[in-house]
Amino acid sequence: MKNVTFCVIEGKSFAFYGGIIVSVFFILLGLFAAYNMEHHGHIITGMNNQVVWGMPHVFAIFLILAASGVLNVASISSVFRKIFYNPLARLSVLLAITLLIGGLSVLVLDLGRPDRLVIAMTSYNFKSIFAWNIMLYNGFLLVCAVYLWFMMQRSMQRYYPTAGLIAFTWRLILTTGTGSIFGFIVAKEAYQTAIMAPLFIALSLSLGLAIFLLVLLIDCWETNCSLGEGILRRPKKLLGILVAGVFYFVLVYHLTHLYFTGRHGVEYFVLADGGIYTVLFWGGYIFLGTIFPILLLYHERFTKSRLSVASAALLTIIGGISLLYVIIIGGQAYPMEIFPGKEIISSSVLNSPTMYSYIPSIWEIMLGISGIAIAAFLTVAAVRILPFMPRSLADTDIDETFKG
């Protein structure tokens, strides 16, 4: 293997400044939304006492999952020792850090009392999986930072594989933890299944890789860095496998629900009668987010084009967000069974027998998108300041034995 040289991006191009300006703009919008939500209360959002977690949570969980998944590229290089991935490892860890910061920011800004962040950081209920997640997330940032340091500092490279292994393990635990946030809710039928954790791990891997590919393609296009077909081929194939993997777990999830007689209601709701949730499941997740990307990645006609790889990655992300929307919000919109065997004929407050309504407000969408903008801004700034990007990604520059 050749020694890969890394460089900072020049930061003179239109795309660089454009990226900075656009992300700062969306960050400001997000902060404005958060300020308004804090000032007026959550009354200005679409969230209510039935659907208590809304759009911000979809974005936050998407970013958190992607953060742990994107680390996969670095893990493949350092834990599984695949040299082709080596030059990409730095970018992979950087994205893990920035995406997680983006996701956590959204989560914190959505709190009813974001000003009490210190309490959340200091007063723990150790029985709460949520409290564990707070620690896992902070730890993950630290582990990634050290990993990156060892990776970039020549004198520390001895420890680099160990750091890689720790980061790899940590992120598996972290994703399991994120999935368990839902798995622990005994009250909601949609969440009561052990398949939630593996489903979230698979989803995090596919989302992470999709984002990674997208960032890599954009970056190489922007800096005119040569990007070999060989180096792209492997992650491309892997993305296809991961998308299929997520589909497998989604399938198992629905089959287990169909198996439990008591859960037919929630299944029917998602698959056939859930309005927007059904549309998002079939249209957003299955069609746009699964079938299309697999076609783009594997079909002879498309697979060679960079544009179709980028589209496949983008569609995977759209599919993932749709799936999260169905799981997180659809799971709440479907009414809980409080009185089995009885029907509610009247109630002094809202007690819908069919579905609780939730329409995201513009504020929530602004807040959610600002999470992505924070991640983008931090990434662009970091690659401008520190050498994260390999000078060349031409196949022969990575591996001189490479034969097309």
Next chain:
Amino acid sequence: MNVSIQNRRSFLKKSAAITIAPGVLLYSISQAHHAEKPVKSTTRWGMLIDTNKCVGDCTGCVDACTEEHNLTEDVPVEIKPTWIRKVTLRDKQTGRESSLPIMCQHCENPPCVDVCPTGASFKRDDGIVIVDRHICIGCRYCMMACPYKARSFVHEALENQKPHSPRGKGTVEACNFCVYRIDTGVGPACVEACETEGHQAIIYGDMNDPDSAINQKLKEVSSSVLRPDLKLNPGIRYQGL
């Protein structure tokens, strides 16, 4: 209350020390359930609601609660704070109708307390589950976890609060069993209202005290809890459901 928190903290210090991964943690905690029970708890406040006496269109308890805690915000129904609500049910098999109030069930094993990241949701030694509004960060995980939809999130700024029942924008709240009344020996506002209406559908008291009316009654009649399959052992029992 202090006792239970301290017990929890010291217990958790021990368990945290041996915890290396969530899987392991969960195991140790489920095993340790009993260690966490407050040692000196002898009281268990509870209610027995007789659905045969509860009248369909009466909302006495709900109105009293609104008045007592000043839950008077003029907001859409989806976000209106609701500590107690009235429902009328029809049995799908028999067609029999029954009417009942439903509020926080003051579970013995409350999922809301288990999931609360900061410990703001907690169970007092006497079984009453409440939210410490100074610690609640408004994450709403407890609302996700409650199987009875008993909790509300305060969606807007409040005015004219009652000093005995402080509330706050951006935090979660639920029936607190009128804890300040209980502590001074007066019953909860809903119980009083139901009596005033002349229905006497709710008996409240210390379920553990063999001399209490509720304890006697529970021995005498058959009662049930909502969603017994979840094994939360709620402090609110229903008769005739």
